[in-house]
Amino acid sequence: MLRLQSTRALSKLAAPARSNVRMMSAFSHMSDNDPEVLEKEKKEHLEKEEKKWNEKLASFSEASVKADQSEDKPIDVLQKESSAEMKKQHSEVKSTVK
Numbered sequence: 359m360l361r362l363q364s365t366r367a368l369s370k371l372a373a374p375a376r377s378n379v380r381m382m383s384a385f386s387h388m389s390d391n392d393p394e395v396l397e398k399e400k401k402e403h404l405e406k407e408e409k410k411w412n413e414k415l416a417s418f419s420e421a422s423v424k425a426d427q428s429e430d431k432p433i434d435v436l437q438k439e440s441s442a443e444m445k446k447q448h449s450e451v452k453s454t455v456k
Contacts, residue, residue, distance in 0.1 A: 388421050389414040
């Protein structure tokens with residue numbers, strides 16, 4: 359009986375936490391498949407003369423391939439680029455809210 363209780367206790371410990379698991383389809387996008395975000399990003403992308411990579415229009419697998427193929431950069435450079443991009447996005451959101 360002691361062995362049976364130990365096995366039950368172990369199975370409870372080994373069970374995966376299902377609440378933390380996020381299932382995604384093969385066609386999931388970086389924009390979380392939000393149709394409003396996708397439509398807005400497509401429209402903005404088509405209006406621009408210079409077509410640049412838009413991560414929000416990419417699937418998770420496309421973004422992974424892009425990340426794998428990109429050049430390695432020092433952490434401080436990546437942090438500065440990320441900070442600049444976030445500030446840019448914040449100012450865009452702020453200007454549309456007014």
